[in-house]
Amino acid sequence: MNRPRVMLITGTSRGIGLGLARHYLARGDRVLGCSRAPSAIRHAGYTHFELDVSSEPAVTDMVRAAVQKHGRIDALLNNAGIASMNPALLSPAKTAQSIFATNFYGTFLFSREVAKAMVRRGQGRIVNFTTVATPLRLEGESLYAASKAAVESFTEILARELGSTGVTVNAVGPTPVETDLIRFVPKAKMKALLSRQAIRRFGEIGDIINVVDFFLLPQSGFVTGQVIYLGGVNG
Amino acid sequence: MMIVETLPSGANGSSIIFGQGGMLDSLGLVSFLADLEYRLSQEFDRSVVLASEQAMSRSRSPFRDVSALADHVTELLEK
Numbered sequence A: 001m002n003r004p005r006v007m008l009i010t011g012t013s014r015g016i017g018l019g020l021a022r023h024y025l026a027r028g029d030r031v032l033g034c035s036r037a038p039s040a041i042r043h044a045g046y047t048h049f050e051l052d053v054s055s056e057p058a059v060t061d062m063v064r065a066a067v068q069k070h071g072r073i074d075a076l077l078n079n080a081g082i083a084s085m086n087p088a089l090l091s092p093a094k095t096a097q098s099i100f101a102t103n104f105y106g107t108f109l110f111s112r113e114v115a116k117a118m119v120r121r122g123q124g125r126i127v128n129f130t131t132v133a134t135p136l137r138l139e140g141e142s143l144y145a146a147s148k149a150a151v152e153s154f155t156e157i158l159a160r161e162l163g164s165t166g167v168t169v170n171a172v173g174p175t176p177v178e179t180d181l182i183r184f185v186p187k188a189k190m191k192a193l194l195s196r197q198a199i200r201r202f203g204e205i206g207d208i209i210n211v212v213d214f215f216l217l218p219q220s221g222f223v224t225g226q227v228i229y230l231g232g233v234n235g
Numbered sequence B: 001m002m003i004v005e006t007l008p009s010g011a012n013g014s015s016i017i018f019g020q021g022g023m024l025d026s027l028g029l030v031s032f033l034a035d036l037e038y039r040l041s042q043e044f045d046r047s048v049v050l051a052s053e054q055a056m057s058r059s060r061s062p063f064r065d066v067s068a069l070a071d072h073v074t075e076l077l078e079k
Helices: A015-026 A056-070 A093-121 A142-161 A187-194 A205-216 B002-006 B026-044 B066-078
Strands: A006-010 A030-035 A046-050 A075-078 A124-129 A167-173 A227-229
Touching (some): A006 A056, A006 A093, A015 A205, A056 A093, A093 A167, A093 B026, A142 A227, A167 A205, B026 B066
16 A cells, blocks of 8 residues: 555635545545644544644744654645635725635745745645636625635746646636535525536535545646636636 | 755855856755755754745845855844
8 A cells, every 4th residue: 555645735624625634534644734723623644733824934833843743745735715705896905815815825825835845855746726716707706716816826837936846736626615615605696606617516525636636646747737627617 | 965965065155056157046046945944944943934025125135145145044043
């Protein structure tokens, strides 16, 4: 059997991040997770860090602790994200700052710090999380979609900067999944959104894991700078 | 070790690391600094980020030559 992979997953207290962490723990991988809240996961292979992903000292300390403990990080899944469904003209500046802090700045900080460890080893996989809200230009999600557009640009350019290092950088763009993130979105709005997908249903954690697993495959070393949307949405 | 392999063994304080006439290209600099950060964090048991805002805004890059980098590292570690 192959040795367990060391996975760093952000935003593991709930939703997709929790599902990803449980999936990789069940596979026998070691998972380092983080969130602002304590973790519900009790597993010998899991280590939790309570932190704000936009805090540079907290992120650098976590990555250093992870590398000290395991000697390496095989994969980084930048899942942590927050959303706000409001028309742009009714959005407080503080909301814009919070969304960009978690969604973009958190992704940037973890990618920067983990990539340093990966570059030293000459291998690694970074998977960022975007959304179909960006290519669909969804009204009412301007801040969320813009923050994820930043994540997509960052993914594509970081992939080029690391192109010769053995580290790949890609992104997955899920459709809405029935998690806390969309709890307060009106049903009619969700229905309208789903109608713009080629396959008109909510996404499931398994759909996302499938794409992530593809990016993590050893055979995917020639796949980088790509954004894969689910549900038949095109960029 | 990697740092020794990255910089020529004859490097001294005035040896140019990055920029015109430098020993490293941009990717080499990234690898070198990542390795140096790791070794500093191991040696001093603390997180070290060499590309700080203060460092990157200086008119004289702290990554220009060995002497400037040594000063920068010393300053960071004394904080």
